[in-house]
Amino acid sequence: MDVMTAIKGRRSVRSFTDQPVDQDMLLKLLEAAVWAPSAGNGQTWRFVIVTEETMMKKLKMVSPGLLGDPPAVFVIAQDMALSKQKGGQMGPETLTKMDSAMAAQNIMLAAHAMGLGTCVIASFHPGAAAKLLDMPEQIVPTLMVTVGHPAVKPPPPKRLFEEVYWFEAYNG
């Protein structure tokens, strides 16, 4: 699928069929994730893919944003100690969030091109999710992306365009 078609066709999908996502598809999405850029090529991201039913239920209990019944969730965590070592204070506070988000966007675009639906989720309790997933102290979940076969194709929400850009200087 063409890049621009994927960018414009991707939707936030929150309703999935019961069909699981094949492991080779999940690995392809991981591959898309790790080809995102990262601050100083630090690649401080760490991914846990949850597919097992009991773990998914527990994860949902600590994640208000995790709606519906996705067959798979990518938990994008960051090694905050490594990030601080590489990027100073800006690493854990800012760069890790941006790196995770760029990796998430790659996952979502690649998934859409494969006929899968996704939704990015920032509303969860990082500490509780980390404990659940056996993460040591320096590994902190930053974003989640649900993945599954879409049960519905949501309509595109209206996009602002002319209102949000200017050339050379802000003129809002």
Add this chain to the structure above:
Amino acid sequence: MDVMTAIKGRRSVRSFTDQPVDQDMLLKLLEAAVWAPSAGNGQTWRFVIVTEETMMKKLKMVSPGLLGDPPAVFVIAQDMALSKQKGGQMGPETLTKMDSAMAAQNIMLAAHAMGLGTCVIASFHPGAAAKLLDMPEQIVPTLMVTVGHPAVKPPPPKRLFEEVYWFEAYNG
């Protein structure tokens, strides 16, 4: 260009030819940006595209990460007041950074598919850049993306893969 080809072929380009980027290409990249997802569909992003030589020189003076001579720079700012209103404290601190990064990734992938080179930049002085670009207090630059015709095609840096993912729980 196919999504996965763009994801894997995109490089961080820091050396550009003198050729300017056509305005219709810049607008196409903006279109890619605004089709990124945003927290609660808030679309709190605001874009200033700098192409004018004097402004570019000034912008470089406040942006240590802005290297080389790109013919265009997307300054991705956020309306922090609007973000706080929509998402509470998590808006300005976290969601704005992630939204900007997902928009940046769309710009970079779309640009690569159009034969353009890009580099995402987080190292700049937000306050100084905001002042330079006439941004009011609540509009804060979060990320920049340089855009131009690549003078070189950098080799891909090595990607971690097997070392950075696990299924069901962290096992680092």
